[in-house]
Amino acid sequence: MGEVLVDEAFIQLEENRPNLALTVDDDELPVIDLSNLEDDASLASVAAQIGHACRTWGFFQVINHGVADEVIENILSEAGKFFELPLEEKRKIGKDFRKRQLGFCEPDRVHGVRQWRQGFDYLVIGYDEDKELTNQWPEYPPELRKWALKFSSETEKLGMRIIGLVSLSLGRPASKLSGYFKLNTRRYTKLHHCPPCPAPHLALGASAHEDEGALALLIQDSVGGLEIKRRADGEWIRVRPIPNAYVVNVGHMMEAWTNGEYVSVMHRVKLKPDKGRLSCILFFNPIHGTTIEPLEEILKGESPNPKYKPYSLGNYFAKPEELVNN
Numbered sequence: 001m002g003e004v005l006v007d008e009a010f011i012q013l014e015e016n017r018p019n020l021a022l023t024v025d026d027d028e029l030p031v032i033d034l035s036n037l038e039d040d041a042s043l044a045s046v047a048a049q050i051g052h053a054c055r056t057w058g059f060f061q062v063i064n065h066g067v068a069d070e071v072i073e074n075i076l077s078e079a080g081k082f083f084e085l086p087l088e089e090k091r092k093i094g095k096d097f098r099k100r101q102l103g104f105c106e107p108d109r110v111h112g113v114r115q116w117r118q119g120f121d122y123l124v125i126g127y128d129e130d131k132e133l134t135n136q137w138p139e140y141p142p143e144l145r146k147w148a149l150k151f152s153s154e155t156e157k158l159g160m161r162i163i164g165l166v167s168l169s170l171g172r173p174a175s176k177l178s179g180y181f182k183l184n185t186r187r188y189t190k191l192h193h194c195p196p197c198p199a200p201h202l203a204l205g206a207s208a209h210e211d212e213g214a215l216a217l218l219i220q221d222s223v224g225g226l227e228i229k230r231r232a233d234g235e236w237i238r239v240r241p242i243p244n245a246y247v248v249n250v251g252h253m254m255e256a257w258t259n260g261e262y263v264s265v266m267h268r269v270k271l272k273p274d275k276g277r278l279s280c281i282l283f284f285n286p287i288h289g290t291t292i293e294p295l296e297e298i299l300k301g302e303s304p305n306p307k308y309k310p311y312s313l314g315n316y317f318a319k320p321e322e323l324v325n326n
């Protein structure tokens with residue numbers, strides 16, 4: 001028996017463990033510049049880039065996206081201060097679905113394997129707060145709340161712009177898809193911290209998974225670790241950290257809307273022995289209860305047979321017991 005490096009609950013099945021010796025760079029993963037959307041020609045060009053990225057990669061990065069650097073820098077630094085607190089402090093605001101409270105999350109399980117990460121979950125709550133779930137904020141750092149809410153509201157607005165561009169990329173008006181979304185709803189944001197890991201060859205900060213929603217928008221610090229499974233050859237590709245850029249990815253809902261034209265792609269988070277990593281993720285999902293099915297206009301086009309049955313996430317937050325981590 002070798003030395004026990006991490007609790008066995010964190011150890012991935014052999015076939016899911018990362019090959020640390022192999023890091024393939026993402027030279028072709030699209031980085032899309034949103035600075036010029038003034039005229040129709042620029043809009044069409046950016047929309048085409050987004051369409052290509054969603055079809056080929058299911059992932060892209062955006063730069064010059066309009067969210068102020070200060071917002072990104074502050075949420076990362078406030079999140080960093082929070083995760084550095086002793087565990088007992090963080091547990092004071094532990095997430096507890098039985099009490100309908102969000103907050104600090106212990107390492108969760110995906111398919112039975114614990115993720116080498118801690119989290120902090122909160123909702124973007126606007127005018128329609130209905131007390132089904134409550135945010136909890138720590139006393140320290142005192143500015144976490146301010147920057148977290150600012151980050152989410154700015155990221156939502158960016159999500160709305162990107163969803164409009166996705167709609168244009170499908171040859172539809174921007175409002176076709178953006179009409180399914182609303183700002184200031186009970187939308188989830190997660191802050192994630194993967195501590196340095198003594199066994200990065202055995203554990204992962206996030207097991208390989210696809211996202212269920214429409215789009216996820218995330219920022220990551222300079223440490224890196226996010227990888228996506230390239231469709232072309234199944235190789236794991238590094239998503240290079242670009243300062244203040246957002247990583248955007250297609251989830252199952254978008255895949256269903258486009259009848260599989262835009263793809264939701266596997267991704268995971270690799271760990272480092274000497275460095276912790278931070279990321280902040282907003283799940284940009286439509287209004288609760290929206291029925292998701294291939295868009296009529298898509299079915300009129302080249303792929304007339306629906307590959308996805310209509311479904312709805314329903315009122316996701318109405319049954320918190322169903323969300324309790326296993």
Ligand SMILES: O=C(O)CCC(=O)C(=O)O
Binds near residue numbers: 190206220
């Ligand atoms: O932390 C990250 O960079 C990715 C996390 C993720 O993929 C998720 O929460 O769905």
Ligand SMILES: [Fe+2]
Binds near residue numbers: 210267
């Ligand atoms: Fe994900």
